[in-house]
Amino acid sequence: METLFDIIHEDEELLVINKPAGLVCHPTKTDEYSSLISRVRLYLGKENPAHLVNRLDRETSGVTLVAKCDAAARELRRLWENRLVEKEYAAIVHGHVRDESGLIDAPLGKDEASRVAVKDCVRPDGLPSQTEYSVEKRFSRAEGDFTLLRVRLLTGRKHQIRIHLAHIGHPIVGDKLYGGDEDVYLALVEDRMTDEHRQRMIFPNQALHAQKVSFIWRACDREFLCEPGSSFRAFVQD
Numbered sequence: 331m332e333t334l335f336d337i338i339h340e341d342e343e344l345l346v347i348n349k350p351a352g353l354v355c356h357p358t359k360t361d362e363y364s365s366l367i368s369r370v371r372l373y374l375g376k377e378n379p380a381h382l383v384n385r386l387d388r389e390t391s392g393v394t395l396v397a398k399c400d401a402a403a404r405e406l407r408r409l410w411e412n413r414l415v416e417k418e419y420a421a422i423v424h425g426h427v428r429d430e431s432g433l434i435d436a437p438l439g440k441d442e443a444s445r446v447a448v449k450d451c452v453r454p455d456g457l458p459s460q461t462e463y464s465v466e467k468r469f470s471r472a473e474g475d476f477t478l479l480r481v482r483l484l485t486g487r488k489h490q491i492r493i494h495l496a497h498i499g500h501p502i503v504g505d506k507l508y509g510g511d512e513d514v515y516l517a518l519v520e521d522r523m524t525d526e527h528r529q530r531m532i533f534p535n536q537a538l539h540a541q542k543v544s545f546i547w548r549a550c551d552r553e554f555l556c557e558p559g560s561s562f563r564a565f566v567q568d
Contacts, residue, residue, distance in 0.1 A: 334369040338556050343402040344395065345370065345380075348556045351391040351535035355382055370396050383407060384415075384543070387489065389504070391562075392419070392540025393554050406547065410486070415545040419481040419491060420466075420558050422537035422565060423500035427477040431464040434494040438487045446512050450489055452497050460484035461494040467566060473532050476503065478566050491538060503565075504533035537562060 339346040349355070349366055357365040362372055370380045381403035383395035397403035409415050439456030441449040450456075467478040477500065481491050489508070495501060496508040506515040514531065517523045528534070539562060544553040557563075 334363075334373050335366070336556075338393065338554050343398050344406075345374070345398060346554045347394045347396065349386050349391055349394040349540075351389050351559075354388045355385045355394070366394065367396075374398065379403075384410060386540055387492075387536070387538075389506075389535040390538045390540060391535075391559060393543045393556050394540070395543065395554070409545050409547065413485070415543060417483045417486070417540065418542040419483070420539045420541050420562070421463075421479045421481050421491060421495065422503045422533070422562070423477050423479060423495050424474065424503060425477065425500050426468045426475045427463075427465055427479065427498075427500055429465075431462070432498075434461045434463070434498060435459075436494060436497055438490060438493055444512060446507060446515060448488075449507060449512065450487070450493055452493060457487060458485065459487045459490050459494070461491055463495075469566065471565075471568060476566075492536070503537040504531045505536040505538075506531065533565060534561065537565065 335350065336348040337345065338348055347366070353366055354364070355366045357368050362368045367380060367382055374380050379399055381397040383397055383403065383406045386392060386394055395406065397406055436452040436459060437454060437456030438450050438459045439453045441451035462482040462484060463479045465477055466480050469476055483490060492502055492505055492508045501509045506518050514527050517527050539558040541557060542553065542555050546552070
């Protein structure tokens with residue numbers, strides 16, 4: 331039987347998962363293993379409630395919460411909507427980021443010039459968006475210079491971290507949509523990725539990992555941690 335997912339925490343109301351990179355949160359196919367929520371239903375039983383509280387992009391890995399009852403789902407989503415949740419990511423980006431830390435304050439909205447319907451961009455009439463970052467490590471490999479960043483979301487816009495880091499000239503390694511050539515993304519979704527595409531990306535997926543989610547719920551501090559996977563760590567250490 332295929333492994334469904336790695337469990338970080340589970341209790342009567344909550345299931346916390348380390349979502350693997352390359353897995354969509356919601357189904358696009360009939361295969362019961364093809365999405366995170368369908369795997370959750372296999373695990374919990376299709377007759378039981380399962381609500382994704384937060385979602386990650388297909389190629390982003392890391393902490394994902396599932397509420398196992400309607401009441402918990404409502405309460406937790408309210409925390410997210412009211413920005414009462416701290417979210418921290420690890421990202422590997424191209425180039426050596428100059429400043430030790432910084433705040434990217436740039437509004438985001440639809441990229442009307444793109445062929446990709448889901449693509450957004452920095453635009454003056456967009457929604458306010460803020461991302462904090464700090465440098466964990468600068469390093470070089472045969473493929474070039476890179477920086478490992480710790481990233482904290484102050485707002486929660488679609489693709490925010492990916493757009494903001496590309497905006498300051500340091501796109502995430504392996505990002506097929508915001509890495510400079512959106513045809514790579516189109517090749518992915520149209521199932522026509524070639525070895526040349528994969529070699530250009532350097533990394534099999536975008537090197538972005540949701541490593542910590544923390545919040546206060548029912549008067550208790552909740553914190554869920556998950557370190558990046560072995561390929562992510564090896565890329566930084568090699």
